[in-house]
Amino acid sequence: MNILIVFIFGILGGWSRYEINTYLPKVGNFPLATLLINLVGCYLFTFLIKNYLMQKNIHEKLILGLGTGFIGAFTTFSSFMLDSDNLLVAGHYGQLTLYVILSIFGGLGAAILGMYHGNRLVGGKHD
DSSP: HHHHHHHHHHHHHHHHHHHHHHHHHBBBBBOOOHHHHHHHHHHHHIIIIIIIIITTTOOOOHHHHIIIIIIIHHHHHHHHHHHHHHHHHTOHHHHHHHHHHHHHHHHHHHHHHHHHHHHHHTTTTTO
C-alpha cells in the first residue's frame, strides 16, 4: 500500500514541477524554475511534514504521501545537477556559482524558515 501512496503522490509532485517549470518565465540560461521549486520544497518539507503534520498526529500514510511522494517528486536533485552541468558546459561560470550557492544556502535558509514557522504554528505562538 505504501508504494501505491508514494506513486500517486509522486505523480502529482512531478506533474506540479513540470507545470511550474513550463510556465515560469526563462531568465537567459539561469535555471530559475528548478531553483524556486527546490527552495519551496525545502520550506514545505520542514514546515508541513517535519513540524505541522507530525505534531498534529496526522495519519502516517498522508505524511508519507506528501513528504516522500509529492515533495520528493516535486523537488529533484537530478534536475539541480543537470542544470549545473548545462551551465558548466556552456561556460556560464558566474551563473553556475550563483546557482549552486543559492541552491545550497537558500535551501538551508528555506528549511530553517520552515522549521521556525512550523514550530510557531504548532506551538500556537503569535507575534
